[in-house]
Amino acid sequence: xxxxxxxxxxxxxxxxxxxxxxxxxxxxxxxxxxxxxxxxxxxxxxxxxxxxxxxxxxxxxxxxxxxxxxxxxxxxxxxxxxxxxxxxxxxxxxxxxxxxxxxxxxxxxxxxxxxxxxxxxxxxxxxxxxxxxxxxxxxxxxxxxxxxxxxxxxxxxxxxxxxxxxxxxxxxxxxxxxxxxxxxxxxxxxxxxxxxxxxxxxxxxxxxxxxxxxxxxxxxxxxxxxxxxxxxxxxxxxxxxxxxxxxxxxxxxxxxxxxxxxxxxxxxxxxxxxxxxxxxxxxxxxxxxxxxxxxxxxxxxxxxxxxxxxxxxxxxxxxxxxxxxxxxxxxxxxxxxxxxxxxxxxxxxxxxxxxxxxxxxxxxxxxxxxxxxxxxxxxxxxxxxxxxxxxxxxxxxxxxxxxxxxxxxxxxxxxxxxxxxxxxxxxxxxxxxxxxxxxxxxxxxxxxxxxxxxxxxxxxxxxxxxxxxxxxxxxxxxxxxxxxxxxxxxxxxxxxxxxxxxxxxxxxxxxxxxxxxxxxxxx
Amino acid sequence: xxxxxxxxxxxxxxxxxxxxxxxxxxxxxxxxxxxxxxxxxxxxxxxxxxxxxxxxxxxxxxxxxxxxxxxxxxxxxxxxxxxxxxxxxxxxxxxxxxxxxxxxxxxxxxxxxxxxxxxxxxxxxxxxxxxxxxxxxxxxxxxxxxxxxxxxxxxxxxxxxxxxxxxxxxxxxxxxxxxxxxxxxxxxxxxxxxxxxxxxxxxxxxxxxxxxxxxxxxxxxxxxxxxxxxxxxxxxxxxxxxxxxxxxxxxxxxxxxxxxxxxxxxxxxxxxxxxxxxxxxxxxxxxxxxxxxxxxxxxxxxxxx
Amino acid sequence: xxxxxxxxxxxxxxxxxxxxxxxxxxxxxxxxxxxxxxxxxxxxxxxxxxxxxxxxxxxxxxxxxxxxxxxxxxxxxxxxxxxxxxxxxxxxxxxxxxxxxxx
Numbered sequence: 024x025x026x027x028x029x030x031x032x033x034x035x036x037x038x039x040x041x042x043x044x045x046x047x048x049x050x051x052x053x054x055x056x057x058x059x060x061x062x063x064x065x066x067x068x069x070x071x072x073x074x075x076x077x078x079x080x081x082x083x084x085x086x087x088x089x090x091x092x093x094x095x096x097x098x099x100x101x102x103x104x105x106x107x108x109x110x111x112x113x114x115x116x117x118x119x120x121x122x123x124x125x126x127x128x129x130x131x132x133x134x135x136x137x138x139x140x141x142x143x144x145x146x147x148x149x150x151x152x153x154x155x156x157x158x159x160x161x162x163x164x165x166x167x168x169x170x171x172x173x174x175x176x177x178x179x180x181x182x183x184x185x186x187x188x189x190x191x192x193x194x195x196x197x198x199x200x201x202x203x204x205x206x207x208x209x210x211x212x213x214x215x216x217x218x219x220x221x222x223x224x225x226x227x228x229x230x231x232x233x234x235x236x237x238x239x240x241x242x243x244x245x246x247x248x249x250x251x252x253x254x255x256x257x258x259x260x261x262x263x264x265x266x267x268x269x270x271x272x273x274x275x276x277x278x279x280x281x282x283x284x285x286x287x288x289x290x291x292x293x294x295x296x297x298x299x300x301x302x303x304x305x306x307x308x309x310x311x312x313x314x315x316x317x318x319x320x321x322x323x324x325x326x327x328x329x330x331x332x333x334x335x336x337x338x339x340x341x342x343x344x345x346x347x348x349x350x351x352x353x354x355x356x357x358x359x360x361x362x363x364x365x366x367x368x369x370x371x372x373x374x375x376x377x378x379x380x381x382x383x384x385x386x387x388x389x390x391x392x393x394x395x396x397x398x399x400x401x402x403x404x405x406x407x408x409x410x411x412x413x414x415x416x417x418x419x420x421x422x423x424x425x426x427x428x429x430x431x432x433x434x435x436x437x438x439x440x441x442x443x444x445x446x447x448x449x450x451x452x453x454x455x456x457x458x459x460x461x462x463x464x465x466x467x468x469x470x471x472x473x474x475x476x477x478x479x480x481x482x483x484x485x486x487x488x489x490x491x492x493x494x495x496x497x498x499x500x501x502x503x504x505x506x507x508x509x510x511x512x513x514x515x516x517x518x519x520x521x522x523x524x525x526x527x528x529x530x531x532x533x534x535x536x537x538x539x540x541x542x543x544x545x546x
Numbered sequence: 547x548x549x550x551x552x553x554x555x556x557x558x559x560x561x562x563x564x565x566x567x568x569x570x571x572x573x574x575x576x577x578x579x580x581x582x583x584x585x586x587x588x589x590x591x592x593x594x595x596x597x598x599x600x601x602x603x604x605x606x607x608x609x610x611x612x613x614x615x616x617x618x619x620x621x622x623x624x625x626x627x628x629x630x631x632x633x634x635x636x637x638x639x640x641x642x643x644x645x646x647x648x649x650x651x652x653x654x655x656x657x658x659x660x661x662x663x664x665x666x667x668x669x670x671x672x673x674x675x676x677x678x679x680x681x682x683x684x685x686x687x688x689x690x691x692x693x694x695x696x697x698x699x700x701x702x703x704x705x706x707x708x709x710x711x712x713x714x715x716x717x718x719x720x721x722x723x724x725x726x727x728x729x730x731x732x733x734x735x736x737x738x739x740x741x742x743x744x745x746x747x748x749x750x751x752x753x754x755x756x757x758x759x760x761x762x763x764x765x766x767x768x769x770x771x772x773x774x775x776x777x778x779x780x781x782x783x784x785x786x787x788x789x790x791x792x793x794x795x796x797x798x799x800x801x802x803x804x805x806x807x808x809x810x811x812x813x814x815x816x817x818x819x820x821x822x823x824x825x826x827x828x829x830x831x832x833x834x835x836x837x838x839x840x841x842x843x844x845x846x847x848x849x850x851x
Numbered sequence: 852x853x854x855x856x857x858x859x860x861x862x863x864x865x866x867x868x869x870x871x872x873x874x875x876x877x878x879x880x881x882x883x884x885x886x887x888x889x890x891x892x893x894x895x896x897x898x899x900x901x902x903x904x905x906x907x908x909x910x911x912x913x914x915x916x917x918x919x920x921x922x923x924x925x926x927x928x929x930x931x932x933x934x935x936x937x938x939x940x941x942x943x944x945x946x947x948x949x950x951x952x953x954x
Contacts, residue, residue: 282780286580420891449866449921450889474579510575511923514892546885546894571926572866599936599943600860603929606949611925633944640949671950 026050028412028464030536036523037534039173043189047526048533053435053466056531061388064189066232069257077205079259083237084117086258087195090233092118095125096194099231101224102132102156103199103360107216107270110199110237112139113262119148127151127172129191131182131223131381132426135159136270145169153191155179156426157416157525165524166422168540174423174525176416176462179359180385180392180432181530183226188388190532196231198224198251199265203238207256208249211378212371214240216268219340219361219370221250225380228255239265250378272364278343283474284314287443291401291472292321296329297493298486300398300438303331304354308338308400308433311362314443315401319343326352337384337393338400338429345369345376357393359384359429385432387530394429394436401441402430406451406458409501411465411480413442414458416527419451421517421541423525427462431530434467439486446473452507452514454478454500459517461536462527471500478503518542549613554644554679556704559843560584560745561774561790562783563620563707567592569601574608578617580780581787583843585614588622589634590649598630602637609641620681622647626656632663638678639667645679645704650712652689657682657699664702681705681747685712690731697742706739707776708732710749723759725766736771745773754779764789791844792837800837801849807831854913858938861922861930868922870901870930872938873914880905880913887919900924904931907952 026032026049037047043064080086092098098118100111111130116139118126126148128140132155141160143149150171157165157174165174177185185191200221201214211221216239228234228251235258236251245253279285291314295301307322309315320343326332335355336344342365347353356376361367370376385394394400405425406414413434416425434440444453454473469486471478478500479487490497518541525538564582566573568589577585587608593601605621621643623634627650638646648660660680668675680702684690690713697706708731714720719727732748739746748767751760764786767775775786792800802820807828810818817827841847854874861869868887875881880902887894897919904927905913922930932953936943947953 282580285781419889450893450923451921474576512893512896514889515895517891541891544891544894546882546890546898570864571922572864575866575923575925600929600933602947603860603933603953604926606953607925607929610954611923629944633947636946637949 024049026534027052027466028410028461028535030461032534032537033523036173036526036537039526041190042192045188045190045532050464050529050533050535053464055533056388061188063187064192064230066230068232078207078256079205079261083114083260083262084121086235086260087114087117087121089258090195090235092123092195094123097127097129097151097192099193099196099227100128100130101198101221101227102130102134103211103218103221103223104216104266104271106134106136107267108134108136108199109264109266110197111137114197114237115140115143115149119143124148125150127153129153129193131179132156132428133158133161137161147171153177155182155428157423158425162423166538166541168520168522168524170524173523173537175528176427176525177528178385178427178431178530179223179381179429180387180394181528181532183382183386184388184530184532185528186226186230187382187386188532193227193231195233195235196224196227197235197237198228200236200238200251201265202240202242202246203236203259204242204244204246204253205259206244206253207234207236207251207259208244208246208253209236209238209251209256210246210249212367213242214238215264216266216271217367218271219367220358220378222359222379222384223381224251226382228252233257235260237262237265239263272361272367278320279313279317281313283445284317287314287445287472287474288317289321290477291318291441291443292325294441294470294472294477294490294495295322295399295439296325297495298439298489301331304334305331305398306396307333307336308397308437309344310401310403311339311341313403315403316341316343318401318443319347323347323350323352337397338433340366342366345373348373348375385429385436385530387432387435392432392436394432397433397437399439399441400433400437401443402434404442404444404453406453406455407442407444407468407471408455408458408465409504411468411471411500412458412461413463413465413468414460415462417459417538419459419514421459421519421538423538427527431463431467434463435530439469440467441470441472442468443472446475446503446507447511450511452504452511454503454507455514456504460527460538464529464535471503473503475506476503518544549611551614551642551644553674553677554618556679557745558618559839560618560705560747561843562777562786563747563774564777564780564783565592565622565750568605568608568621569593569597571604574604575612578614580783582617582777582780582783583774584618584620586620586622586647586776587643589630590622590624598624602633606637606641609643618644620645620647622649625650626659635660635663636667636670639664639673640671642673643678645681647681647683647707649683650685650689651682651696652686653692654695654699657696657703661700661702676702678702679704681707683707683709684731684735685709686716687713690734693735693738694741697738697744703744705745705747705773706735707747708735708749723762725763732770740771746771748772748775750776750778751782752778754781757785761785761789787844790840791846792841796837797841797847800834801851803830803834804838804851852909852936852939852941854910854935854938855940856938858934858936860933860937863918863920865920866922866926868917868919868927868930870934871916872910872934874938875912875914877912879911880915882917883914884916884918886917888921889919897927900927901931904928905935907954908932908935909952910935
């Protein structure tokens with residue numbers, strides 16, 4: 024069956040069983056579930072009526088046993104420690120050593136720090152993966168059909184919805200925390216490897232049957248105000264290190280010096296300034312790297328020139344937006360993740376820099392997340408096609424190597440979603456006829472800025488008018504794609520096998536696309 | 547298959563000439579996107595001694611396959627004191643570049659030697675003789691002192707440029723804010739170029755993080771009368787274009803002159819007055835036309851001339 | 852002009868390709884190794900471009916190593932030709948056949 028972005032969704036994918044029995048549907052278009060109702064799926068939790076002094080257990084192994092972790096269960100993790108994370112590998116090793124099998128990992132994201140999991144997949148011990156990101160060896164083995172069930176890939180907002188709705192039920196949540204007290208009140212500041220916030224883990228702490236906090240820094244009770252509340256936590260384990268602090272927070276998200284990135288970033292800022300939403304009190308989110316981050320720097324002079332201020336900025340936070348705030352140009356920063364030391368330092372000391380939960384950030388099924396009030400979002404992409412569909416997950420070889428993250432959430436929510444990407448990367452045409460995998464549907468993408476020109480989604484007549492009025496040139500996206508192909512040549516189609524290895528969920532829980540097993544290329 | 551390039555214009559706008567290593571595929575594939583008036587694909591200093599051959603193959607296929615559009619494509623060849631320059635000229639002409647920058651020019655003879663080799667190559671590759679333009683880079687006191695002879699040395703020569711790095715070494719001076727160390731060379735070269743009726747370009751500013759210093763130097767360039775500047779980083783392009791852009795007042799004045807000239811030329815009148823009573827003769831016209839051209843290129847001209 | 856020794860050109864930088872040609876006396880053109888960051892989408896075209904360049908240069912037998920990081924066709928041609936003339940041990944500043952076999 025073809026979905027609303029023209030992707031064939033096979034029966035095999037539609038038949039995948041969700042824990043709550045909900046039947047998968049193909050993607051129906053933007054805002055499909057608006058106004059409908061969901062029944063939240065509550066966890067089964069243990070009663071702690073008699074006072075105990077402490078929930079601390081001596082080891083992760085003890086916690087795994089105490090939680091009653093068994094074959095076929097689902098465990099969850101968060102990704103605030105990014106490439107520095109030790110938690111996933113430590114916990115999974117204990118689970119595997121105890122001989123427990125048929126495990127599903129439901130993480131907010133997984134990355135290159137988790138290469139050892141690839142082996143558990145190949146051994147058939149880990150049989151399900153539900154995540155936003157999948158990269159490195161794990162991306163490789165899943166793309167080669169080694170995972171028993173299709174991986175389910177969700178946006179950050181989509182994951183919260185799925186957990187709350189019961190599409191996935193977490194049996195045990197393992198939450199790494201920079202600090203915790205003996206009752207499991209956990210914070211992301213004051214430890215050896217601070218990550219600033221614990222936004223993604225909040226839903227796990229509220230919806231998992233059992234919750235274990237793992238920290239390397241125990242602090243006196245009560246560790247307040249907590250990100251993860253002790254009332255939701257069963258056990259606390261102290262380990263030597265939760266992660267590598269250097270990789271948890273990069274020294275500073277470096278502002279690109281690449282002239283191509285800077286040129287594109289400057290053009291994005293000019294385009295934003297030409298729209299009706301660029302006025303006093305606007306709201307904004309940028310990505311963390313390359314040209315999208317550099318937009319911050321070009322917004323500043325435009326804001327000063329017009330005498331306007333941003334009322335709030337959200338998202339993955341980096342130094343540059345904090346700096347903009349210090350200059351008095353941003354009211355509040357609302358933070359779901361920190362990408363660099365500067366952002367972590369800022370939330371530690373700045374009263375106008377707040378932590379929010381992933382649900383507050385992006386959940387499409389709550390009563391209105393931050394993304395729904397967002398004016399602008401500037402995002403990157405691996406590929407964009409002539410229908411404005413974006414791919415951020417599969418590389419030009421068809422292998423899983425990315426994460427939708429907050430991309431589809433902010434794209435659907437924001438009044439103006441700008442994608443910024445070079446027209447080609449090496450020999451890869453970024454603007455192409457059909458993306459390998461649709462991860463953000465084209466009906467949510469408004470403007471595409473490249474080093475060769477800008478294209479506006481024809482559905483957005485208002486933006487087209489605004490750019491025309493400001494004298495900003497734009498071209499049909501087809502023209503950009505043709506220019507790209509004239510430079511790099513028309514790519515051959517990727518060769519796939521039949522097996523579906525991953526399901527790309529839209530944020531509302533319908534199916535946007537599937538990824539199939541890649542056929543090795545032979546020259 | 548190969549991209550036809552229009553015949554090069556000897557006198558065109560050349561506000562910015564950006565250097566690009568001809569050996570780097572990632573750079574040369576689309577060096578035009580930043581909007582420089584001219585790009586300078588470099589076979590000389592940017593290319594290691596043992597990669598001179600490789601750079602020529604890259605250059606040839608880049609010239610043949612990449613559509614540089616309106617951007618002028620100039621190639622800096624190796625000096626006449628090296629074994630490389632002759633083959634550099636052959637590849638430039640065969641590839642069909644718009645112009646050749648002669649490094650380390652010291653005399654009119656240097657220009658003539660290159661001119662002859664270019665003519666020979668044009669005949670060999672069936673290119674219209676005289677198509678390929680030349681510019682001379684002055685890099686030594688000797689070159690500077692011979693500037694006027696050099697500027698007159700070939701009808702192909704559209705301009706002369708100063709190369710500050712080598713010149714400063716010869717003069718045993720370093721970069722001085724304000725440019726006192728270059729004042730004589732810049733002044734002499736400008737006079738020579740204007741006397742010979744060709745264009746004149748200033749040297750590169752290499753500290754790309756010093757925006758303020760760069761702006762100060764460009765301001766001085768404009769005040770001294772340079773046509774343009776060699777650049778090392780695309781980020782510098784817009785700054786030069788912005789600073790070379792005429793003011794609205796200058797544009798209005800130029801418009802009056804050009805319009806009045808056109809009206810009077812039809813009647814055969816050579817001297818005329820414009821609004822405000824200013825006396826104008828034909829000598830004012832090229833300057834006024836240049837202002838209009840600059841305004842158009844800077845994207846600030848809204849008139850219909 | 853004939854390959855006398857191993858000839859290599861290009862780098863491992865992005866948008867470049869490193870080509871190595873080794874002379875052989877028989878067996879035709881053999882790809883000893885063929886790696887590319889865009890092999891699934893462009894492997895066929897890269898191979899065709901290398902073979903076409905070798906044919907123009909009159910190379911009948913050689914072992915070829917391709918290590919590509921997303922080079923465009925114009926770069927592939929340039930690197931094959933450069934590797935060939937280096938393998939022929941000819942004068943780097945000699946007269947090359949621009950527009951003839953080099954095209």
